[in-house]
Structures are given as structure tokens and as C-alpha cells.
Amino acid sequence: MTPNQQEYLKKIHSIQENLAKTWAEYWQHYSTPSSWQFWVTLGAFILPLVILYFLIDRKKAFHLGFYGFNVHVWFHYIDTAGVYNGLWTYPYQINTIIPVSFSLDASLIPVSFMLLYQWTINHHKNYYVYATALCLFFCFYFQTAINRDWLFPAV
Numbered sequence: 820m821t822p823n824q825q826e827y828l829k830k831i832h833s834i835q836e837n838l839a840k841t842w843a844e845y846w847q848h849y850s851t852p853s854s855w856q857f858w859v860t861l862g863a864f865i866l867p868l869v870i871l872y873f874l875i876d877r878k879k880a881f882h883l884g885f886y887g888f889n890v891h892v893w894f895h896y897i898d899t900a901g902v903y904n905g906l907w908t909y910p911y912q913i914n915t916i917i918p919v920s921f922s923l924d925a926s927l928i929p930v931s932f933m934l935l936y937q938w939t940i941n942h943h944k945n946y947y948v949y950a951t952a953l954c955l956f957f958c959f960y961f962q963t964a965i966n967r968d969w970l971f972p973a974v
């Protein structure tokens with residue numbers, strides 16, 4: 820590694836450390852368990868999993884679970900790229916370790932698509948039409964609502 824490359828790498832590492840500390844401070848001020856937004860975000864993580872537990876077709880659980888995992892991985896990669904490139908951010912998070920919305924990536928989005936997939940299979944509907952509608956909802960309404968403080972207005 821050249822000295823110039825090492826210098827750049829140290830600079831990036833320093834910026835990354837400062838960013839992590841800044842996010843931790845932000846979380847301490849605005850997103851701790853003492854705020855109602857934290858509990859809404861935690862609910863968005865737990866509630867879909869509870870609903871899935873009761874509504875999943877147990878005969879197709881492995882099939883649906885694999886599909887949900889696939890949705891989770893793809894959504895997480897896309898979400899990470901968007902956050903990393905500054906296209907969007909999440910003002911309220913469950914933790915400071917993961918810079919993306921853990922509630923959306925690991926629970927709400929995958930469970931929504933799993934239940935939609937299960938419904939389209941059981942009712943012989945066109946999955947692509949309904950999945951497109953769900954994508955549009957999450958993309959244009961839900962994501963915009965989070966970033967524009969429609970879901971979490973300042974009190």
C-alpha cells in the first residue's frame with residue numbers, strides 16, 4: 820500500500836469513526852426508549868412478526884420463509900446502498916449499530932411480501948400486479964412519509 824493510499828484510508832477511517840459517534844449521540848438525544856418514536860419503530864419490528872406467526876400457512880412455511888429471507892436480503896442491500904450514498908436516512912432507529920432501518924429491513928417489508936405471496940398463491944392471483952402495488956406503496960408513500968416527518972412529526 821502506498822503512503823498516499825494509507826493516508827486516504829486513515830482519513831476515511833477517522834471520518835467513519837466520527838460519523839458513528841455522531842449517530843450514537845443523535846440516537847441518545849432523539850431515539851432512545853424514552854421517546855415514543857422508538858416504541859413505534861420497535862412495534863414496526865415486533866408486530867409484523869407476531870402477525871406472521873399467526874397467519875403463515877404452516878404447510879408452506881419453508882417456502883414462504885425462504886422467499887421472505889430473499890426479500891430481506893435484497894431490500895437490505897438496496898437500503899444500505901441508499902443510506903450509504905445519502906439518498907435517504909432514518910430519523911428514528913432501534914439501535915445505532917445498523918445505519919438502516921432494522922424494523923423495515925428485517926420485519927415489516929419481508930413479512931408484508933411473505934403474506935402477499937401467500938395470499939396470491941392461495942387465491943390464484945397474479946403476484947406481479949399485487950407486488951407492484953405493494954412496492955409502490957412502500958416506495959412512494961411509506962418511504963416519503965418517514966423522510967418527511969409525516970409518520971413521526973415533531974411534538
